[in-house]
Amino acid sequence: METAELRRAYEELLREVTLGGFGPPDGDGLNAEQVLAHLVANDELLTDATEAVLVGSPYAYYELDTIHRPQLDDLVARYGGLDGLTDRLRVTSDQLCGLTEQVGDRVDALVQTRLREAPRLDIDEALPWGRVLDIHGRVHLPAHADDLCLLREPAGD
Structure with missing residues (x-):
């Protein structure tokens, strides 16, 4: 599977x-x-699912918009804030992209997928794993890049 778009x-x-x-x-x-x-x-959920796809194991991928804030705040604390999370995201994204390059003929393996990030994503069905990874690269990541841009304070504030 080509990973240039995801990277x-x-x-x-x-x-x-x-x-x-x-x-x-x-x-x-x-x-x-x-x-x-x-x-x-x-990324960790996607990595787990990709590893399962690679070995032919059944797997369900649930990326929930409702990941509880205490869980997110625990991750923030564990990685020491924005800088540590940025470093960790570089590692998890590289791992995922590396695994994605290995998917090969398993790109069409069906994985029960639940993506709920209203209003952008609302999927609850079995999808080819390559399609899930494509949605992640073309919809999910750009949407969160936009979120970060919107969080940026205007210059001079």
């Missing part, structure tokens, strides 16, 4: 992170650290 999506997201200057979210949204914690946790 590019991670690079763009990490570029947003390195620009920094994040303020608090509007309303009930996630702050920048929580967004990165969510992505780190999701």
Whole structure:
């Protein structure tokens, strides 16, 4: 499976992170650290599912928008905030991309998938694993890069 698009999506997201200057979210949204914690946790889920696909094991992938804030806050604390989460995301994204390159003919393996990030994603069905990874690179990561951009405080504040 080609991973250039997935790697590019991670690079763009990490570029947003390195620009920094994040303020608090509007309303009930996630702050920048929580967004990165969510992505780190999701990468770990995607990695587990990809490893299962590679060995032919049945697996269900549930990426939930409702990952509880205490879990995200625990990850923020574990990795020491934004810098540590950024480093961890570089590791998890590289691991996932490396595994994705090995998927080969298993790209069409069906995996029960639940993606719920309203209003952007609402999927609950068996999908070919390559399609799930494509959604991650083309929809999920860019959406969170946009979230980070929106969290950036205007210059001069």
